Amino acid sequence: MNKIMQSTIKIILVLLFFFPILWIALSSLKLQSELFTFPLSLLPENPTLENYRSAFKTGNFLLYFKNTTIVAVVSTTITILINTMSGYALSKYIFKGRDTIFFIMIATLMIPLQVILVPIFILEKNLGMLNTLMGIIIPPAATPTGIFLARQYMMTIPNSLIEAARIDGGSEWFIFQRIILPLSKPIIATLAIFSFMWRWNDFLWPFIVIAKQKKYTLQLALANFVGQYDVDWSKLLSMTVISIIPLVIVFLMFQKYFIKGMTSGGVKF
């Protein structure tokens, strides 16, 4: 295959993967009247933010945005803390049952929420976590993938650094906090992106746990909105774009670490 053909394929693929997203974004700038008039045009004739204004004024949209932000930020913070702690324990200590614990943790990947949604619902009901944000923050915060990534990365940190700190009398927690965490920035950034993305995009947990509109997350609200018979597309499109923006910001913020974290043992299984 020659170079020109390769480049052509690459560009066609860009259209395939990017055009649908671009189309949503461009459509969201069209007024309702233009949205459904033919002939369709790629670029909006009179670009307007009117749809965005009305989206923010719609019912509880801001509240859903706030709920989602709380869930994603708090859950990501917890995930980073407890997954790096586990990764540290599994990579830098030798103790009985270590490999078994690691295996069990990774094996929980095999039990997706989809197959335990009934008992999860009953459990959360008994714990009084139904219709609370805590009910969708805590349970998914412990992620096998995060533990795996953290462990793989921390194995590359030289033991001598830890030994030196021990000789200086540093406590185990001090070593974790002052030596391990700062050295693990790339993997923490990777974990931050993934975790934020998972929680921001999560649908199934809120779908099971949250029934009260006041506790809706964006995904739940969007799914509800598109489920109606008469979809208000101009509003829906702008809501969709708004709910993508935070992801893009987080991705751009951590992107340079992300590449490093993914290549340093992250993807090598």
Place this chain on the structure above:
Amino acid sequence: MANRKKGASSFHQTRAPLFFLAPNLLIFFIFIIIPAVSGLRMSFYEWSILGGHSFTGISNYQALIGDAMFWKTLGNTLRFVLFVVPLLTASALCIALLVSAEDSSNGLFRGFYYLPTMLSFVIVGITWRWILGDEIGVLNYIIKQTGGESVQWLTLPAMATTSLIFISVWAQTGFYMVMFVGGLQAIPESLFDAASIDGASKWQTFTKIKLPMIRPTMLVVVVLATINSFKAFELIFVLTKGGPGTATKFLVQSIYQVAFEEDRMGYASSMAVILMLVIGVLTMLQFKLNKEYSNE
């Protein structure tokens, strides 16, 4: 003090690592292990969220055998997985081969291909409903402009499944592409040098060097793609709601409806146990096949 001294000479410790592991283990135990065990138990009960429960032995499982809806949704799920996994693996690998080299533009291309992966399935669903809509969709508009007939992408049974498969592949290719790129980049350069000295063709380089070297990545991709395809729920919920009729109704949706709309939690649990078993057996099979191949 004594404790610290011991720590200084070795990493043999129990208390500190257990302390570090505790929060994660606790959450896993409460929110995965306990529900998994209680789900298994519930599958032997008639269990209503309103009216209590009673032990019924294996009667839930016996009822499954004669349940047409169960077989229909299990069949739909299996067919979906059977198409999505190979298509997804192949498209991710082909694209990875195209952009794995580190040159000035490939990073940018990878970024574009990765974008859909960042969207939630709800948003993927909304996006494609907007594009594939019968009347308002831009795709049908283009087809009509060029003289064709509009297609009922999501409302015709046969078409809806095809659309779902395509959209699932579209939404996830980027993720698996990144994994393949990682695998391809990890192949030592010297192997390619040796191959080119021996006058290997591009195709030979692919089948004799690249493919064998990325087999571990391939295994992970296939296993993850399989598990994820069985879990498909959101996309279908937003795009077709399982319709038209039950053409795209999958097992997970069935479990949800039986549990929460019909309040037959025990029966739903027995369906979940079967789903769990299917996923588990398939995963083990994939690992075994991989092992047999590498022993050859």
